[in-house]
Amino acid sequence: MSPIRVAIADDQRLFCSGIQMLIESQSDLEFAGAAYDGDTIVNLAATVGPDVILMDIRMPGRNGITATEAICDRAGDAAPKVIILTTHERDVAVLQAITAGASGFLLKDTNPDFLLAAIRTVHEGQSVIAPRSTVALIQDLIPAGGKPADQSVIQALSVREKEIFLLAARGLTNAEIASTAFISETTVKSHVSSIFAKLDLTSRLQIVAFAYEHGLLR
Known part of the structure; x- marks a missing residue:
């Protein structure tokens, strides 16, 4: 099987480097690139074609919501799966990102093993969410x-x-x-x-x- 190609969009370069090292430590995953603003990740998605994108919400230029919407609209069914990364579980932007086409969201302090499992899960076509009831989150x-x-x-x-x-x-x-x-x-x-x-x-x-x-x- 081909490795799952993972890209990250986050304006914190050190955080991106850490994710890159984590991805490269896994035999079934491949790092597909990093973008430090919303416009760049939209272009990267179109040119490199990652399978999964880890997307920060707040970035220069396009934010993670509008970037997710642009990526999903442009590629349709062939769009990469997007996992939103956020520092606040009750961030209303999470709901907007889900509506835009994201396959789920995780907190930035998520356990590395959980993040890796989430990448594999969304690649298989399932949704992922931070460890909390989906319905309770949406209600909030x-x-x-x-x-x-x-x-x-x-x-x-x-x-x-x-x-x-x-x-x-x-x-x-x-x-x-x-x-x-x-x-x-x-x-x-x-x-x-x-x-x-x-x-x-x-x-x-x-x-x-x-x-x-x-x-x-x-």
Whole structure:
């Protein structure tokens, strides 16, 4: 198997050097480059094509949110997976980054082994999040009271897909959804893929955020 190519975007050069050494210590990972501002990481993503990008939120030029959005919009389904790195778990920018297309977020003081596992996890198509309940985090970040329920945003979903959407939005795993809905995990995955396509979402984290943003869960 080809190594997973990892790039980092952070304006702290010493931090980038530390990440580079960590990546290069792993036989299944390859360091694909560092960028110290948002514009450079957008260009690096287009020219070098890393598999995974570790993205700081606050950088000169484009910030991590707009850089993530630009990378995901430009490359579409072929876009690298983005893991947001932040110093504050309850940073509202995390929610904006997830909406922009990030596959998850980690705190900058995350254990190195956890970071390495997260890189491998997002490369396999899963989401990652700092060690805390996804739903609890989204609830904290959505403004108190939320918006009035807007059922029209999921009108394109079938009745079954709406059921799966709401279960996924509560943070249930595929196995838990399968058990609750009395269907197979394969069928759950098929429904989730259809939900992604119809709602223009790319991750389970986005399903959670989308549901709370539109008042579909309380």
